[in-house]
Amino acid sequence: MSWQRKVLRVNLTKGTSKTEPLNMEWANAYIGERGLGTKYLSENMDPKADPLGPDNVLIFATGPLTGTMASTSGRYAVLCKGPLTNAIACSNSGGKFGAEMKFAGYDLIILEGKSPKPVYLHIIDDEVEILAADELWGKGVWFTEDWIKSHHSNPNLKVASIGEAGENMVRYACVINDLHRAAGRSGVGAVMGSKNLKAIACHGTKGVSVDDPKRFMKVVKETHKKLAESGGRKELTKVGTNAMIDVMQEWGGLPTRNFQEVQFEGTDKINPEAAVTPNAHGHVNLITNKACFGCTIACGRIAHIDKEHFTVVNRKEYWHASGGLEYETAFALGPVVGVDDIDALTFANFMMNEHGMDPISFGVTLAAAMELYEMGVLTKEQTDGIELKFGNAEALAVMAEKTGKGEGFGKILGMGSMRMTAKYGHPELFMGVKGQEFAGYDSRALQGMGLGYATSNRGACHLKHDVFGEDMEDISGNNKAQPVKDSQDRVAMIDSTGLCLFTTAGWGVEDFVDQLDAACEGTWTKERCLESGERTWTLERMFNMRAGLTGADDTLPKRLLEDPAPSGNAKGKVAELGKMMPEYYAARGWTKEGMPTNETLNRLAL
Amino acid sequence: MQKSLLIDPDKCTSCLQCEMACSFEHEGVFNPARSRIKIFEFEHGKRAVPYTCTQCAEAWCLHACPVEALVRNPATGAVEVKDEICVGCKVCTIACPFGTVNYNPDTGKVIKCDLCGGDPQCAEACPTDAITYVDSAWTGYERMQAWAAKTDSKAAAV
Numbered sequence: 001m002s003w004q005r006k007v008l009r010v011n012l013t014k015g016t017s018k019t020e021p022l023n024m025e026w027a028n029a030y031i032g033e034r035g036l037g038t039k040y041l042s043e044n045m046d047p048k049a050d051p052l053g054p055d056n057v058l059i060f061a062t063g064p065l066t067g068t069m070a071s072t073s074g075r076y077a078v079l080c081k082g083p084l085t086n087a088i089a090c091s092n093s094g095g096k097f098g099a100e101m102k103f104a105g106y107d108l109i110i111l112e113g114k115s116p117k118p119v120y121l122h123i124i125d126d127e128v129e130i131l132a133a134d135e136l137w138g139k140g141v142w143f144t145e146d147w148i149k150s151h152h153s154n155p156n157l158k159v160a161s162i163g164e165a166g167e168n169m170v171r172y173a174c175v176i177n178d179l180h181r182a183a184g185r186s187g188v189g190a191v192m193g194s195k196n197l198k199a200i201a202c203h204g205t206k207g208v209s210v211d212d213p214k215r216f217m218k219v220v221k222e223t224h225k226k227l228a229e230s231g232g233r234k235e236l237t238k239v240g241t242n243a244m245i246d247v248m249q250e251w252g253g254l255p256t257r258n259f260q261e262v263q264f265e266g267t268d269k270i271n272p273e274a275a276v277t278p279n280a281h282g283h284v285n286l287i288t289n290k291a292c293f294g295c296t297i298a299c300g301r302i303a304h305i306d307k308e309h310f311t312v313v314n315r316k317e318y319w320h321a322s323g324g325l326e327y328e329t330a331f332a333l334g335p336v337v338g339v340d341d342i343d344a345l346t347f348a349n350f351m352m353n354e355h356g357m358d359p360i361s362f363g364v365t366l367a368a369a370m371e372l373y374e375m376g377v378l379t380k381e382q383t384d385g386i387e388l389k390f391g392n393a394e395a396l397a398v399m400a401e402k403t404g405k406g407e408g409f410g411k412i413l414g415m416g417s418m419r420m421t422a423k424y425g426h427p428e429l430f431m432g433v434k435g436q437e438f439a440g441y442d443s444r445a446l447q448g449m450g451l452g453y454a455t456s457n458r459g460a461c462h463l464k465h466d467v468f469g470e471d472m473e474d475i476s477g478n479n480k481a482q483p484v485k486d487s488q489d490r491v492a493m494i495d496s497t498g499l500c501l502f503t504t505a506g507w508g509v510e511d512f513v514d515q516l517d518a519a520c521e522g523t524w525t526k527e528r529c530l531e532s533g534e535r536t537w538t539l540e541r542m543f544n545m546r547a548g549l550t551g552a553d554d555t556l557p558k559r560l561l562e563d564p565a566p567s568g569n570a571k572g573k574v575a576e577l578g579k580m581m582p583e584y585y586a587a588r589g590w591t592k593e594g595m596p597t598n599e600t601l602n603r604l605a606l
Numbered sequence: 607m608q609k610s611l612l613i614d615p616d617k618c619t620s621c622l623q624c625e626m627a628c629s630f631e632h633e634g635v636f637n638p639a640r641s642r643i644k645i646f647e648f649e650h651g652k653r654a655v656p657y658t659c660t661q662c663a664e665a666w667c668l669h670a671c672p673v674e675a676l677v678r679n680p681a682t683g684a685v686e687v688k689d690e691i692c693v694g695c696k697v698c699t700i701a702c703p704f705g706t707v708n709y710n711p712d713t714g715k716v717i718k719c720d721l722c723g724g725d726p727q728c729a730e731a732c733p734t735d736a737i738t739y740v741d742s743a744w745t746g747y748e749r750m751q752a753w754a755a756k757t758d759s760k761a762a763a764v
Contacts, residue, residue, distance in 0.1 A: 068636050069626045069731070096622070103639060156639070179650050205712070207629065207637025217630075228733065290651045291621035296733035298619035302651050321652035 002064035013113030035496035035536035037061030047547035063498025067102035072500035074293025082186030094292030095181030104204030161199035163356030170414035172361035180323030232505030252568010253445030258367035266340025331440030332363025338390030355404025364437035477576030481583035493533030551594025617736035624728035670701035
């Protein structure tokens with residue numbers, strides 16, 4: 001009933017696998033996906049382990065609603081200790097792979113140890129094989145998916161895989177599923193690569209059932225309608241998330257040229273309108289929109305590159321359509337590196353998906369490299385003869401490919417911004433928290449976002465809290481701590497259901513609760529659900545404490561704490577972290593050093 | 607009035623709600639592997655096309671069946687599988703030129719679209735109207751209308 005009540009545990013060192021029953025006590029306390037995956041991770045590994053060593057544990061986790069008719073039921077999470085951050089990593093993805101895991105009968109897949117040789121998993125319901133990946137190692141994601149489907153004569157297989165970046169353990173390598181969806185952040189793909197695991201291919205015929213089908217379908221129909229009618233949803237369908245680039249440009253929170261500025265002069269060339277306007281050759285970037293499994297929003301973009309553009313003019317193999325620009329990609333391959341060439345951005349995004357890397361971390365790392373270059377710290381000789389100046393579209397395209405393939409200066413960029421800037425003696429140019437690069441929002445212009453970035457358990461992340469309303473109503477750091485805390489708990493709950501965060505464009509908490517209550521055994525109330533989210537947040541925090549992180553890591557770079565925003569609505573402001581953090585710790589029921597108190601732990605049954 | 611499923615691939619986002627609705631209606635669980643309607647994606651999702659049985663007026667499957675397990679529902683016009691008669695010989699799956707009748711190894715019977723007896727759940731579930739249920743005699747109506755709209759030259763000149 002919603003959960004399949006089965007976990008697949010794979011020992012990659014020995015090349016064996018077995019199934020075990022899902023721990024229902026944990027499922028009832030943590031729901032699924034992010035929460036349940038965090039519990040399993042906490043209980044199955046020592047958080048002090050080397051993230052790229054065999055003792056790191058990699059978990060693919062679905063939610064109880066994954067694979068049902070609830071809208072957006074395609075989500076799953078990939079969890080481990082993150083090589084980028086040395087903190088807990090929990091990366092969320094959509095597409096079709098997660099639902100297929102459920103259809104094959106599994107709530108979670110736990111991967112332990114390290115395979116002596118490159119392998120991939122082939123799963124058809126109860127049949128689980130660990131097969132040699134000799135023909136795949138060294139190849140990109142697109143080749144890998146095609147090869148596996150044709151090798152097994154099974155077009156119904158859904159594939160989650162790594163590209164060369166994961167094999168080479170680029171610190172921010174990701175897992176790609178269904179060609180262009182990603183469990184993007186924190187280097188979960190590098191962990192898969194460190195285990196010599198190239199791919200998981202899965203097909204299932206068991207189906208997913210729910211506890212009260214009649215009530216469930218009634219609630220599903222109501223929530224579909226509610227979501228369909230919401231203005232936020234309509235915007236996401238029409239324009240995708242890149243609507244945000246115009247919003248942030250207008251607000252003055254769009255990180256530009258490694259966060260030196262908060263507005264970018266080139267947004268008109270890479271915004272949603274540019275994507276549908278014919279260029280000088282009559283080429284239109286955007287082709288259509290696309291949905292993940294079960295999704296009635298369809299925010300995904302499908303795009304193609306102008307055949308005459310310098311990036312692909314002699315490369316027919318890149319003339320086909322693939323994943324287009326959504327906001328984070330556009331910001332990280334655009335303003336933060338100063339580039340406004342939509343075809344160059346699209347090509348760089350193709351590289352991210354084909355070779356398996358997080359565009360956010362790549363872009364912000366490249367931005368730091370550009371700043372080092374413009375300072376004269378890096379020279380052309382070191383950067384393979386490429387002028388790494390802000391705005392250089394050729395540099396963006398070339399370095400995206402080199403980083404994906406592990407060539408030349410791309411190997412340096414693959415270290416991530418924290419390690420790279422430290423290597424060249426300028427750690428202050430790293431724009432991120434706990435080793436993970438910021439997303440497309442500047443903390444000086446959005447105070448609650450800054451607090452969220454600083455306290456997110458997986459390093460700087462824009463998706464773990466939701467205080468846009470509060471941030472845009474009041475540009476000061478006042479009254480931000482409680483909303484950040486409350487939204488973090490709420491989001492942690494949503495991330496545990498198997499549904500997509502973007503449903504919040506139309507749904508309130510009660511809509512998630514109703515669907516869980518109808519689908520899952522037992523009584524699920526708003527209180528129970530939100531408390532589960534808080535429990536998940538706190539358990540993530542505890543994993544990090546055990547890994548060696550402290551309150552001192554809940555900080556922001558000097559640039560955001562001391563250099564005022566040069567323009568926009570928050571011109572003259574810095575991030576007021578010093579004011580917000582004590583309020584936040586108090587709201588959480590933590591000590592002044594940021595440790596959960598015994599009282600808080602007892603309340604959450606931790 | 608007999609009705610048919612009308613598919614508009616331009617509107618399909620590949621969400622697969624239809625596959626879940628179909629399997630839920632027929633099997634009681636969400637199981638795209640047992641859906642009678644399938645979505646096919648081309649070129650990294652550039653195009654997504656729902657495809658299923660078109661309920662041929664002279665059906666290869668019906669004529670090929672050696673035990674007369676495939677019968678016409680006069681109310682809906684759909685060709686339906688009589689499970690109690692079907693022996694799983696799969697000759698119908700060979701006979702259908704479109705591949706829309708397939709074998710279910712779990713039950714030993716073949717499965718195909720039966721228009722849900724006149725209330726097709728795929729059309730009900732589709733969030734973009736890529737699948738609609740319309741008068742069989744006028745499936746081309748909207749396309750004709752779209753082209754007719756382009757002919758209004760007098761108004762354009764003014």
